[in-house]
Amino acid sequence: MKKISWRKMLSCLLAAGMVTVMAAACGSDSGDSGADQASSAEEETVTITFMRTGTPEVLHEIFDPIIESFEEEYPNIKVDMQDLGWSDAETTLQVMASSQTLPDVMYHLPVSIFDMADKGLIEDLTSYMDDELKEDIYPSLLEAGQYDGKQYMIPCGALTLLYWYNTELFEQAGLDPDNPPATWDEFLAAAKAISENTDAAGIAMYGMPSGGETSFFFESLFASEIGGETWDGERYTYEYDENRQAAIDTLEFIQELTQYSQGAVEETSRFDIRTMLRDGTVGMALDAVNMANQIQDGLDSGQFRVAQIPAGASGKQMSAVNVGGFFIPTNSEHKEEAWTFLRYLMNTDNQKAHSTYGSIPILKSEAETYDTSDPYWGTIIKSVEDSVPEGVCPKTNSLWNLTGEQLQLLMMNNQDAETTLDNIIAGHEEIYNE
């Protein structure tokens, strides 16, 4: 057999390569007239990327029909929905932001959004918003999406703290389920009665993980104690110094509640308390609207009910509101199309569908579609009407973490309310000054 030298083989490969390149070049030149028209039509079609943090399977069920109808209405805009789970959301978001690859429309939480806004990565949507949308969003929610006087986030998911209770355990404890506690004193008395007269604990409490969840719990009760906002949105600080005694009273209330809880509060998460209430091991719980998913059958049968959180010294049954929302990054090359899609998502029907993922109503027009004479919806809509925005700034994660750690110490009875507040104030001061 004749041997082929490596030089011959190399020249054959080069020749074959050149022929391929020439053929490809000719191919792209030929047949232009027909393809040109098709490609110009394609050029007009813009594809935008959309990402909603959460469970992909559930979110696709909600958003796929919305995207389909949007694409029918706007045939020149295609939407590519991408998935991002909560577990790695924060790290992924920061990496995407650093590489300027954030999707055209995205959902996330204000802490990260405001931090990115500080770095010039988020589009100010103030000028995009029409009056109809501004007036339709509840004021406290709209405010929660603002930072530095600008609307960086359009709220589309929100949570208030609500009071959930087991009517059967109420009756066993000699309490009236039709008149749930409306003040802190009544609430403590109910927790005590359930603990003493039934096999269940009075109230489900959670202290793990230290961070946003427990901080939100404290902030909501504190808002109810002072009857207003707990956060100075201009100085980006909590209003503890101005309301020192109210903050101590709130912390003492939390510590007192702990004695009627299921125990081991520091290793109990917000998810755990939902199971506890469902299983009847606790009589009451303070939790967001997500509780409904766990106890839906009981809510339907009347075993469980929801009410607004009890009022502190102010006499107002109000909660802080925790918000997430849509934003458009500055790296988006299709901002107009992105806004068109975002605005479409905020239509009443679409937002209502989105709220089924686990949110209180965001739009007044959305709330109007519910029967407010139904105690469930009546309570939920009242809670958003009476809510105050939760304090958020780029340093919020650090502030929440510190508050959460101090609340754990309080709930473990390792320190009193006054020490807890002093530690929170001192710790926050350090973070503000960093």
Next chain:
Amino acid sequence: MKQKGSRRIEPYLFILPTIILFIFVLAVPLFNVFKFSLGDSNIIEGFKEWNSFENFEYLTTPRFLKSLGVTAVYVVCGVTGIVVCGMLVALALNKPMPLRGLFRSIVIIPWIVPHAFAASMWSWVLNSQFGFINQLLTKLNLISSPISFLSDGTALPTVIMVRIWQGTPFMIISLMAVLQTIPSDIEEAIELDGASAIQKSRYITLPYLRPVLMTATLIITAWTIQIFDTVYIMTAGGPARQTQLVAIEIYNKAFIDYDLGTSCAIAILVFIIVGIIGFIKFKNERMVEDA
């Protein structure tokens, strides 16, 4: 002449891919860690400006020193537990017994289970409200109220126990490989001389095990210092920072506080500690080779 030249280049060509990989995978990130630690840095913008070693000041704060203390307890207790359990199980499995092969396979399971999965599993097994262990103990009337395994004062021992569970298989595998190389005639000879089991361990088994035991212990120590996922999932560093390991501190600084500079300063400290361990390991190997 030509052949000589190509022979001279040949070894370098072979190691070139490794060098390129080393530069991209290790040297570049390492350089960045040092760079970020020297100034105000965050993940989105990278290095912003020099800040006069301000990031390293955090390493002297009581908050960080507490984390360092927690990590020291976690590493010392975890590694000691792994060495003791590993040695006991390896010695037991080295004896002839029925189903020895099956047991040898079973003991490596904790090592092959992903850390995140293991952490979630243990969290559920140990949960004070719904956990299997508490339910079992309650049904057997051994306890009247649930034990809080991840609570005040118990969380650190619990995560140490999980670390021992995870790390022991590596020690077992390492030691069993050596135990099988001990010549049987030496063991028989010392038995004929009337040596007790303790004497046999002291004069035969341990001298054989020592080099591998040293190396495996150092490797386990370096791994344990870097543990993050298991503890983060089980306790997130709580309650009240009782299980706040240095690795969790690095994560929190970078992704919660958006302070990459301080996060990198802590990472450098860990790098130095692990580097010292690596150096000791290297010296140990050299001594064994020389011997």
